[in-house]
Amino acid sequence: MLKNQHNTRLNENAWQPEGTDMANKILVVDDEPNIVLSLEFLMKQAGFQVRTASDGEAALAAIAAEPPDLVLLDVMMPRKNGYEVCQAIRANPAWKGTRIIMLTAKGREVEREKGLALGADDYITKPFSTQEVVERVRELLAEAD
C-alpha cells in the first residue's frame, strides 16, 4: 500500500524527469511497436533514460553500444528471442550488473522458470499492470544499488 501511494505520487510528478546524469538507463525490447511505445512512455515518466529495440539482435547491439542498467525483454521476437538475448547478456561478465525483466505473453509457469534459470531477474506477464512494471523496475534497481 505504501509503495503504491508512493508510486502514485511519483506518477503525479512524471513530467519532471530526474537529472539525466543520475538516471538509470533502461532498454525496452519488443517486436510490437505499440508495446514498446507504452513501455517507453512509462519508463520515461518514471525518470529513466530509455532506449528501444524491436528484435533480439538489435537489443544486443544496443547493449554492446552502451550497457543499460536494466532490460525489459520480450520473449517472442524475431532474430533471437528473449531467452537467447538473456543468455548472451549473462554470458558476458562485462554486463554482470545489468538487470533483466522478461516480458511474455504466454504466461505459463514453464516459461517463467526457464527465464529465471537463464539468469533473468524478474518476470512479468502480458498484459501487465503499468504500475507494477514501474514498481518492479524500481525495486530491482534499488536492490542493485
Next chain:
Amino acid sequence: MLGDGVIIASALVYMGLLFGIAYYGDQRADAGRSIIANPYIYTLSLAIYCTAWTFYGSVGLAAASGVDFLPIYLGPTLMAVLFWFVLRRIVRITKAHRITSIADFVASRYGKSGLLAGMVTVIAVLGVLPYISIQLKAIATSFNVLRLYPAVTMPAASAQQAVWMDTTFYVALVLVVFAILFGTRHIDNTERHEGMVAAVAFESLFKLVVFVLVGAVVTFGMFNGPGDLFRQAATQPNLAALMRFDVVPGGYGGWLSLTFLAMMAFLFLPRQFQVLVVENVDETHLRKAIWLFPLYLLLINLFVLPIALGGRLIFSNGGVDADTFVLALPMAQHLPDLALLVFLGGLSAAISMILFETVTLSTMVCNDLVMPILLRANPRWLAGRADLSGLLLGIRRTGIAAVILLGYLYFRFVGESYALVASGLISFAAAAQFAPPILIGLYWKRASRLGALIGLSGGFLIWAYTLLLPAMAHSGWISAAFIEHGPFGLAMLKPYALFGLAGLDRYMHAVFWSMLFNIGGLVLGSMLGKPDTIEQVQGSQFVGILERKRHDGDSLLWRGVVETAELHELLARFIGPHRANEAFDRYAREHDTDSLQADSRLIHYTERLLAGAIGAASARVMISSIVMGEVLSIEEVMTILDESTQVIEYSRRLEQKSRELEAASAELQEANNRLRALDRLKDEFISTVTHELRTPLTSIRAFSEILLANPDMEAEQCSKFLGIIVKESERLTRLINQVLDMAKIDSDRVEWRIDQVDLRALIEDAINSTSQLFRDKAVVLQAELGHHPVMVAGDHDRLTQVIINLLSNAVKFCPEQSGEVIIRLPSLADTCRIEVIDNGPGIARDQHKLIFEKFHQVNDVLAGKPKGTGLGLPISQKIVEHHHGHIWVESEIGQGATFIVELPRNG
C-alpha cells in the same frame, strides 16, 4: 572241423540276423518309412515259395526222376503271367475288404461265412502239416549230416530214437520259440508283418546265392563245367534217362497236374496268400514281379540238374540220400565253410516258410476258429474284458506251437518215410482245394456259400482220402491193405484208384477227383440254393472289383497305392480346386506323366503343396493316411479330412480374430497417438492463440492505464494513444473472429452454401471491398478478368473471403506509393485459376508451405509493420480445399509473390 557248437552257434547267429532285420523293418514301418515298399523286396519275398523242399528236395527229385522237379517251378512261372489278371483282383479285393488271410478271403466272398472260414482254417492247418514236417526234417537231417563232417554218412531215422534224443524235436522247439518271438510281438489289425517280409526277402537272396554257389562249385570245381558233367552223366544209361522228359510219372498228364498243383499252391498256400496278397503294399509291384520272380526261379533251378547228376556220379554207390546232395557234395569236396553255408541256406529256407506259415495259420486259427467259438460259447465273458490283446496273443502263440509240434508229429509218424517232395505235394494238393471257391468266386457272381461249402468239403474229403490216409497207411498207421484193396475190400474205393480210375499218378489222381468234387460241388450247390443278400452283395463286389470307380460310394484307397485323382482331391480340399488343377497340370507338364497311379514324386510334390496350406506335420498325416497308412475307405479319409478341415477352419478363424484384434489394437494405438498429437497441437494452438490475444490486449491495457493515470495529458498525445487502443481492439476482434472461424472450419461446423458462382463478379466485389486499403497505401490494382463469366460451384461468401484475404495481404506487403498488385483470371481448359501478384519483398522458398500454417508469420519481413492474425492464409486454404481446389504461392525473395488459387471447373 565243424563241431555241434559251431553249427548251432552259426544257426543262432543267422537267426539272430533275420530277427534283427525283421525288428528293423518293423521299426521303419512304425515310423512310416517302409523298407519293403518296392517291387524288388516284394519279388524276393515271394521266393518264400522256395523252401527247404526247393533247396534240398528239388535235387532229390531230379536225382530220382530228372526234370520231374520242373513243374513245381513252371506252375508259379505260369501263375506270374496271370498276376495282372488274377492276383491283382485278389489284392484289390483284399485291400478293399481289409481281408487278413485266405480263410478271411473265402469267408468274405461267400457272405462272410464263419463256417467257411473255419473250414478253410482246418483244411489249411491239416494240409500244411506235411509241408511243415518236411522243413523240420530238412533242418534236422542237414544238421545231422553236417555234424558228422568230414564223413559223409546218413543219420539214423528219427523214429528209431526216443523223442528227447531226436534232433528234429529240438529243432521244432527252437522254431516254436523263434516263431513266437518273431510273429507275435504285437498285434497289428492289418495283420501285416513288414519286418518278417524284410527278413524273408533277405533270406531269399541268401539261399539263392548259396545254392548258385554250390551249383557253380559242383559244375566248375568238381567237374569241368556243364559240358563235362552232362557228358559223364550221359555215359550212364540210368542217368541219361533223367535228362529226358518221359521219366515223369504219369507222363504229360502228370506234368500237367503237377504244374496245376504248383500254380494253385503258389497262390493259395496260406503263407503264399499272406506274402502275395496281404503283405502287398502296392499293386503296381506286381508288374515287376511278373518277370522278376520267374527269373529268380530260373536262377535257383539252374543248377538243380547239375547238382543232382553230380551227386549221382560222385555218390554212385547210393549210400547218400539224394535230398542231401546239396550239402553232401561240398562235404565230399572238403569244403566245410561252404557246407556250413549250405546248412544255413537250407535252414534259412525252412525257417522262413515255417515262420510265415505258422504265423499265418495261427492268425487264422485265432480269428476264424478259436475266437468265433469263444464268442459263441461265452460272449459275456469276452465282452467283459477290456483288453483282448493278451488273450489273442496267447491263442496265437499256442496256435504257433501247436502247428509246429503237429508238424513234428506228422514228420515223426508219417512223413519220415517220404521224400521231401512227396510230402510237399500233399500240402500242395490241400492248398489247391481253395482254388475253386476263390477263382470261381472271382468271376462267377452266382457262386454261393452253399456251393463253396459243398465243394470245399468234397474236395477236402477226397484229398484226405486219396493222399493223407494213404500216407498214413504207408507209415503203418492204417493197414496197407486199405491201399491195395480199398476199405472193407471195396475196390471202387481204393484211394489211388477211386471209382475204378486206375493208372494215374497218385497226385494226378487226387487232383482229378478232388477238383471234380470241389468244382462240381461248388457249381451244383450254387445252382441249387438261392444266395442271400449279403452273399449277393459280396459276390458282386468281388466280381466287379476292377470295374469299380472311385465314386461308387464305398470305393477305397489302398495302402501304398494312391491314384493321382485322389491326391488331387485331397489337395483341392485344402488349396481349392483351381489351384490344385494348376499344380497338377504343371506337374504333368514338367514330368510328362499322365499316369492314373501317383508315383512317389507326385506324392511328395502334393505333400509339399499341402504343407504350404496346413503345415508340414498335418500334410504328412494327411498324405500318409491315404498312401502309407492302413486301408481307409474314402469315407473315412473324408471324415478325417472334414474334421481336420473344421479344425483348420476353426484355427483359421481364431487366427483371423487375433489378427483383427491386433489390427484393432494397432488402430487404437494409432488413434491414441493421433489424439495425443492432436492434444499437443491443441495445446500449442491455445498457447499461440493466447499469445496472439494477449499482445493487442497488452497495448490496450497499457495505454488505457496511461490515459487514466494522466488525465491532463496533451490532447494530441491522448488521441494518438486512443487511436492505438482502437486499432488494437479491432485487431483483437478480428483475431477472435478468425480463431472462431478457423475452429468452425476445422470442426466442419461451417454451413456451406454451394451455388453457381461467377468468379469474375465475385472478384469485382472483393476489389470493391478492399479499394480503401489500396487507396490508403496508394497501391495500384490491375484487374485482368476477361469478358466472360467464369462459373464454379461454390460458396459465394467464403470464396469472396479468400480473395479479400489475398488482396489484403498483397497490399500489406506492397511498398507504399510504388506498390502494384495484379489480379488475373486466366482462362484454362480444365480449371479455374485466380492469380494475385504483388511486387512486395517476396517470400523465401522454405516459407512457401509454412505461411499456410496457423499463426505462422513471415516475421523477418514484417518486422516493424502491423501484424496480421496469422490465420488468413490457413483459413483461405481450408476454404479452397473444401471446394476441391488448391492454393499455393510462387515467389522468390525480392521478386514479389504470386498467390494462385485453382478451383475445379464447373461440371
